[in-house]
Amino acid sequence: MGQDYLEIRGLTVDFDGFKAVDGVDLTLLQGRVHFLIGPNGAGKTTLVDAATGLVPATGLARYRNQDLLSMRSHKIVRAGVGRTFQTATVFEELSVLQNLDIAGGVHRSPFALLRARRGVPSYVAEALETVGLADLRDRPAGVLAHGQKQWLEIGMLLVQDARVMLLDEPVAGMSAEEREETGALLQRIGEERTIVVIEHDMDFVREFADVVTVMHAGKVLMEGSVTEIQASPEVQEVYLGRTVEGTSHA
Numbered sequence: 001m002g003q004d005y006l007e008i009r010g011l012t013v014d015f016d017g018f019k020a021v022d023g024v025d026l027t028l029l030q031g032r033v034h035f036l037i038g039p040n041g042a043g044k045t046t047l048v049d050a051a052t053g054l055v056p057a058t059g060l061a062r063y064r065n066q067d068l069l070s071m072r073s074h075k076i077v078r079a080g081v082g083r084t085f086q087t088a089t090v091f092e093e094l095s096v097l098q099n100l101d102i103a104g105g106v107h108r109s110p111f112a113l114l115r116a117r118r119g120v121p122s123y124v125a126e127a128l129e130t131v132g133l134a135d136l137r138d139r140p141a142g143v144l145a146h147g148q149k150q151w152l153e154i155g156m157l158l159v160q161d162a163r164v165m166l167l168d169e170p171v172a173g174m175s176a177e178e179r180e181e182t183g184a185l186l187q188r189i190g191e192e193r194t195i196v197v198i199e200h201d202m203d204f205v206r207e208f209a210d211v212v213t214v215m216h217a218g219k220v221l222m223e224g225s226v227t228e229i230q231a232s233p234e235v236q237e238v239y240l241g242r243t244v245e246g247t248s249h250a
């Protein structure tokens with residue numbers, strides 16, 4: 001099979017005349033870790049909301065010949081496009097394993113869900129290993145550390161078989177060590193997937209980005225490598241005269 005990608009063309013989200021996303025073109029290729037950066041209010045989250053069926057949009061967002069903009073959010077998940085939110089959305093009282101099992105339910109029939117499960121399905125066991133939570137599988141998700149909850153969410157996308165993963169600030173609030181582990185995780189799972197990360201932490205972007213897209217006022221300002229982005233006077237300008245370097249702790 002050829003290289004997979006998510007294609008976005010002329011994507012526009014209009015909130016009562018205010019264009020939070022304004023004619024965005026983006027081609028997001030499998031096998032790369034893409035970062036979406038830009039000042040607060042640039043439209044990054046709204047772009048992801050549009051591609052995942054949470055806000056109405058015009059233009060095109062196409063994945064494997066499916067027009068995401070005309071689909072309901074649960075159908076988009078089934079089509080292989082998954083996302084996380086800035087705040088973790090795990091079921092705190094349920095175990096790590098139960099959270100993964102429920103997430104995996106999107107691909108099972110209601111009858112399969114009703115049937116008593118025997119053992120841990122192999123794709124769940126694999127996801128547990130991949131995100132490093134195998135030893136914690138029976139713990140309630142609520143007791144996990146902040147970073148571990150984000151990994152659980154990524155694990156939930158893995159069991160959903162998300163081929164495109166849109167992650168909204170996954171390392172916010174993480175320790176340096178957790179960030180490193182998250183970056184390595186994204187690179188590992190990104191080989192076979194399309195990973196798009198909204199991020200403010202420039203240290204993290206610098207270390208793990210293959211491609212960076214800078215958004216400003218709903219539009220794409222620039223796309224390139226971290227080095228190209230950081231050298232751009234236009235990009236520095238939108239960060240209010242600070243260097244991009246200086247945004248790392250914004």
Ligand SMILES: Nc1ncnc2c1ncn2[C@@H]1O[C@H](COP(=O)(O)OP(=O)(O)OP(=O)(O)O)[C@@H](O)[C@H]1O
Nearest residue numbers: 015018019020038039040041042043044045046047
């Ligand atoms: N439901 C809504 N109705 C009206 N305006 C909205 C709505 N959601 C977002 N906006 C506005 O759209 C703009 C883009 O917001 P968005 O959250 O996408 O930016 P962002 O780049 O993700 O910012 P941040 O980095 O702070 O998360 C902001 O001005 C925001 O106030």
